[in-house]
Amino acid sequence: MKVATQxxxxxxxVLAGPGVDITGQVGSAELHVTGLTAREIGLKAAEHGIPLFELSARTVSLEQAFMDLTRDAVEYHGTTTATDTLGSVA
Known part of the structure; x- marks a missing residue:
């Protein structure tokens, strides 16, 4: 979930807990939260009087999800060989 707040x-x-991952950049109002639903985030923020500017699901393209899942899988390995291709031309 993408969450923005002052x-x-x-x-x-407030949101930290087991199974919850929260990332964000220092100085940014935006956090990325996994492990909680939008409803859970909204209720916890309201319970603690924290206004939210944005609360939306992060969507990832199918291509990006595939690339993330297969990042470490390598099907083809390239090889190089060092051969002397210099010859004399007459």
């Missing part, structure tokens, strides 16, 4: 540090503290 107080991301406080929201991070």
């Amino acid at each position: 107080d991301p540090a406080r929201l991070r503290d």
Whole structure:
């Protein structure tokens, strides 16, 4: 989930818990939260009086999801051989 708020540090503290992953850049109002639903995030923010500017599901293209899942899989390995291709031309 993508969440934006005026107080991301406080929201991070409120949402933190087992199975919850929260990332964001220092100085940014935006956090990316996994492990909680939009409903759970909204209710916890409201319970603690934290206004939200944005609360939306992060969508990833099918291609990006595939690339993320197969990032470490290598089907083909390239090889190089060092051969001397220099010859004398008459």
